[in-house]
Each structure stands twice: as C-alpha cells, then as structure tokens.
Amino acid sequence: MKHWTEIRTTFFVAKTGSISGASRALGVHRATILRHLDVIEEELGAKVFLRDAKGYQLTEVGKDLLRVAKLTDEQFSDFARRARGQQGELEGEFILTSLDALSHLLMPAVKLFSQAYPKIRVRWLTSVELMKLEYGQAHVAIRTGPKPQDDSYVVQPFAPLSVGLYASESYLQKHGVPVVESDLKEHLFVAADEAPDRLEIVKWFTEIVPPEQVVCTSNNQDLLQRTIVNGLGIGFMQCQASQIYPNVCRVLPDIQWNFENWIVTHGDLHRSEKVQAFLAILKSDEYQSKLPN
CATH class of the missing domain: 3.40.190.290 (D-Maltodextrin-Binding Protein; domain 2)
Structure with missing residues (x-):
C-alpha cells in the first residue's frame, strides 16, 4: 500500500500526542517521524496537523486520515493474529453505538461481553448521530428504524x-x-x-x-x-x-x-474477532433469556 508507512506514523503521532511519543512507540528517530509527516502532507496536498504551542493538533483532514488509519491498523492486527494462529484473550477498544433508549436491551450483552473478555475496554456511545462505520467510528451499531441499505454494511435484525x-x-x-x-x-x-x-x-x-x-x-x-x-x-x-x-x-x-432495530457492522470488519465475539453474545441463549418479553 503506497505511503502506508507514513500513514501509520501519522496514526502514532495522533495516538501518542507527540513526535517523541511516536518515535518511542515505533522505534525510529524523530527525524524519520518528521520526514514521514512531510511526505503524507505533500501527498494529500493539505495539512494533517497544526503545529502550535500545545503540540500537534489534528486538522479535519487529519481526523479523516486517522479514522482510516485506525481501521486499517485494526484490520491488519486482526489478520496477523489469525495468520499466526495466535490464541489468547482479546484486548483493546471495542466501540458500540446505539440510541440511549436501547440501553436496557443492550446492557446484559455488554455485561456478558465484558465478563468474557476482561482485557477489552468497551466504549459505548449513545447518540442520534449515525456513526460512520467505514471510518472505524464504531465496531457495531444498533440502529432503529428502516433497515439500512448501504451495500458495504452487514445488517441483521435485533430485538424490536x-x-x-x-x-x-x-x-x-x-x-x-x-x-x-x-x-x-x-x-x-x-x-x-x-x-x-x-x-x-x-x-x-x-x-x-x-x-x-x-x-x-x-x-x-x-x-x-x-x-x-x-x-x-x-x-x-x-x-x-x-x-x-x-x-x-x-x-x-x-x-x-x-420499532425495528438492526445490528449493523461494516463488511471490512464484520469477520474481525472482536465483532464476531460480540455478535456471538447477542445470539447466545444466555443473552436472549435476559431480554424483556
């Protein structure tokens, strides 16, 4: 992938909040980090960071790039685990989004998921905003209303x-x-x-x-x-x-x-281990037995 190294560097600058943090995380010299940032900004024709007294602040272009890099990094990490046949506990962040009104339906699933995978930190966003799954804004979205028609999404029915x-x-x-x-x-x-x-x-x-x-x-x-x-x-x-x-x-x-509700995942992340683990919880008899009649 062209410029993936530079994109990954940008991701780590945003993730760590500094050039020195990215340098330590990637094991490369600060000058390399700065060169990578120059390359990616020249390629995009726009600033990724604004450099001020507070450090490196993401521009709107930078925020979009970060979402794409985050999604790609997670996909690659998941692929690497499968390729190595690596076994062990899942870890990292899992993002779930839903309307606030669905919290009582989802709480038992979140509890079961957290108990099964204690190293995963669940970030549960309740909002009327439709998160962009293609940007990695959420791993799983529970949406209310008409069935989503985006061809890049995998859509399954959820409890009405x-x-x-x-x-x-x-x-x-x-x-x-x-x-x-x-x-x-x-x-x-x-x-x-x-x-x-x-x-x-x-x-x-x-x-x-x-x-x-x-x-x-x-x-x-x-x-x-x-x-x-x-x-x-x-x-x-x-x-x-x-x-x-x-x-x-x-x-x-x-x-x-x-109301009809739908479990929505993006096709690129649908088969990832975290998403499949959460979907398995939603389909489990233990969770289904906790839903109100």
Missing part, C-alpha cells in the same frame, strides 16, 4: 420494541385522563431533547404537541422516565420497560409505535 404514552397516577389524578387524541391539547408533556427526525414517533409528536405544552426535555432516557414517574407530564415509554413502574399508567393505549 414498542413505545406508548404513559403518565403517573398522580399526574392523571391532577390533570385528568385523556380519552381521545384531541384531549392531549389540554395536557403537559416531557420529551427527548434530541430525537431523530426520521422516526415517525417524532413526526407525530411535533404535529400533535405544541412547544408550549412541553415542560421538560432531556437527552437522557433514564431521566425522562423519572420525570414521567414523578408526575411532570405525559411522555413516551417503552411498553416492555413500563412494567417496572407500578404507579405509571398507559395513556391512549390504541396509540403505539413499533
């Missing part, structure tokens, strides 16, 4: 979930029980601070509930559930999870959203 409207008994005693959808204009709501516009539930809420009726928002799903339980307003709750709150009641039970 249902969402309805819920309120606490104390709230309903004070404000009354809505009987039909039009009654909702007389009520208060709590809602997600950040929600994907691509979801039908978000479109419905935006059309039905004026902003002035929303009394609390948060980007934390657990916190939102607490606001419902404590009577601040009506809000969305997963039907499976609502069973743990005895003082919470379903509102307008005919209104329900059913």
Whole structure:
C-alpha cells in the first residue's frame, strides 16, 4: 500500500500526542517521524496537523486520515493474529453505538461481553448521530428504524420494541385522563431533547404537541422516565420497560409505535474477532433469556 508507512506514523503521532511519543512507540528517530509527516502532507496536498504551542493538533483532514488509519491498523492486527494462529484473550477498544433508549436491551450483552473478555475496554456511545462505520467510528451499531441499505454494511435484525404514552397516577389524578387524541391539547408533556427526525414517533409528536405544552426535555432516557414517574407530564415509554413502574399508567393505549432495530457492522470488519465475539453474545441463549418479553 503506497505511503502506508507514513500513514501509520501519522496514526502514532495522533495516538501518542507527540513526535517523541511516536518515535518511542515505533522505534525510529524523530527525524524519520518528521520526514514521514512531510511526505503524507505533500501527498494529500493539505495539512494533517497544526503545529502550535500545545503540540500537534489534528486538522479535519487529519481526523479523516486517522479514522482510516485506525481501521486499517485494526484490520491488519486482526489478520496477523489469525495468520499466526495466535490464541489468547482479546484486548483493546471495542466501540458500540446505539440510541440511549436501547440501553436496557443492550446492557446484559455488554455485561456478558465484558465478563468474557476482561482485557477489552468497551466504549459505548449513545447518540442520534449515525456513526460512520467505514471510518472505524464504531465496531457495531444498533440502529432503529428502516433497515439500512448501504451495500458495504452487514445488517441483521435485533430485538424490536414498542413505545406508548404513559403518565403517573398522580399526574392523571391532577390533570385528568385523556380519552381521545384531541384531549392531549389540554395536557403537559416531557420529551427527548434530541430525537431523530426520521422516526415517525417524532413526526407525530411535533404535529400533535405544541412547544408550549412541553415542560421538560432531556437527552437522557433514564431521566425522562423519572420525570414521567414523578408526575411532570405525559411522555413516551417503552411498553416492555413500563412494567417496572407500578404507579405509571398507559395513556391512549390504541396509540403505539413499533420499532425495528438492526445490528449493523461494516463488511471490512464484520469477520474481525472482536465483532464476531460480540455478535456471538447477542445470539447466545444466555443473552436472549435476559431480554424483556
């Protein structure tokens, strides 16, 4: 691969945060590191690092290059392990991404994975942003909504979930029980601070509930559930999870959203040991038995 040595050097400068750190990690002289950086910047026609009093700061081009280098380095390391027939514990970083609302479904899998591979550090990112798996931003993504259509992805079904409207008994005693959808204009709501516009539930809420009726928002799903339980307003709750709150009641039970979820991996990393190890956990009987009915 042309300039792979220089790209790998750039990766280690970013990883260690300094020229001297990369020099020690790679076992080469500082002058070699600097020469490699000059070569890669000349090839790209753009700066990879900004050099200032704080050291070497990645530019946007540098950040993109780092993602590609990180992905390639991991693929090569995984290949080398297989080629040598190396046995032993998996280690390093494993990145999982999902919506915050799926944390209760994934927590048992993350726990089983960590117990099976204690040398792996799990980095679990909950965000509405769709991570770019082709840049190595995540090893496994759990995505909600329509099935992803990117040909470079390997997509498998994951546990579906249902969402309805819920309120606490104390709230309903004070404000009354809505009987039909039009009654909702007389009520208060709590809602997600950040929600994907691509979801039908978000479109419905935006059309039905004026902003002035929303009394609390948060980007934390657990916190939102607490606001419902404590009577601040009506809000969305997963039907499976609502069973743990005895003082919470379903509102307008005919209104329900059913969501499909998908396990998404990039084709280049799908067969890697870390990804296969996590997928095996998701498919295991032990994990499946822990999913809510």
